[in-house]
Amino acid sequence: MKKFAFIFAGQGSQNIGMGKDFYENFSAATLLLNDACNNTGIDYKELLFTQNDNLDKTEFTQPAIVLNSLMSYLAFSDFIKAKPEFSLGHSLGEFTALAVSGAFSFLDAIRLVNLRGKFMQEACMGKDAGMMVVLGLSDEVVEEICKNAQNEGLKIYAANYNCDGQIVVAGVRADLASYESKFKEAGAKRAMLLNMSVASHCPILEPASNRLAGELEGILSTDFAPVVSNVNAKIYTDKSEALVLLKEQLIKPVYYKQSIKNYESKVDCFIELGAATLKGINKKITDKPTYSVTDMASLEEVVKILEER
Structure with a gap:
């Protein structure tokens, strides 16, 4: 067996x-x-x-x-x-x-x-919670972008380490949307908000x-x-x-x-x-x-x- x-x-x-x-x-x-x-x-x-x-x-x-x-x-x-x-x-x-x-x-x-x-x-009720999948970036780059966002007072956190080049981030939906361009400027092939009303695996x-x-x-x-x-x-x-x-x-x-x-x-x-x-x-x-x-x-x-x- x-x-x-x-x-x-x-x-x-x-x-x-x-x-x-x-x-x-x-x-x-x-x-x-x-x-x-x-x-x-x-x-x-x-x-x-x-x-x-x-x-x-x-x-x-x-x-x-x-x-x-x-x-x-x-x-x-x-x-x-x-x-x-x-x-x-x-x-x-x-x-x-x-x-x-x-x-x-x-x-x-x-x-x-x-x-x-x-x-x-x-x-998550009333907190505009959401999640975003980010493709094509290393763990370190995603973590650095999340850290920069948090330093600006935004709620964006690395949530799911699925495989190399695929991380899901979680937080406030509006914050995630505002950082979509940041992920893409860093080289992400895709940064897409998911159809979710919760922000899993974050504070x-x-x-x-x-x-x-x-x-x-x-x-x-x-x-x-x-x-x-x-x-x-x-x-x-x-x-x-x-x-x-x-x-x-x-x-x-x-x-x-x-x-x-x-x-x-x-x-x-x-x-x-x-x-x-x-x-x-x-x-x-x-x-x-x-x-x-x-x-x-x-x-x-x-x-x-x-x-x-």
Whole structure:
């Protein structure tokens, strides 16, 4: 059996119909979705499987993505009993990684990220929050531009280190728009505002970070299987570390590419469960292959690949 790591996508990976194959074909996935409906009062069958406007609203998007990823995990586990060397997620995906690693129950994870989405939305309310993707600049140049903006009293922060030449910055939307030309003058191939009303992984979310921390104490397990932190790109395995790192996760950048680079030598491949978002990013970071499990056909294909000798 090939050595593998699980990876989980975050907000932006959602689509109508996700998880339906697994809900219809695996009793554990069916039970989880039904229990999630009863536990949160959200109709996840309608949210995931029918056309609606709620799937793109942060408080619904986040639990929907985590639920879909967990259903994918349950389907995968029906075929493959081997455990990953470690798990990691991009932003929201870290909470899915924690759930499959035993840090808290699946239902607690879904409930928690529903609150996370609400807390984020409320923290950004009235603050004209937004995010911008910047392509074609080094980390150092983007960081220097952000520092200059902050020295001018503007709220612009490096938020997601996706891969070389791709960083997402977060802050006040008007500030970001005013600095679009600065990024382009520095050589950016593109600097484009994203269709988002929150500013993830920056100080604007400090109120949300504090509220989320208050929810964690009662649900975290004492220890769990290895998870790579977005905050420092290092593995953590216990509650005391998790309480510190997850409080910081909303206000610190996501070191995704650094996480992959730090631990790629431990695995033969990466398995993205529930989406195919990180697969493309990984191609720009590592030579190790990434396989995505999003439906029955891709599940069967990945199982076959993993069992090849």
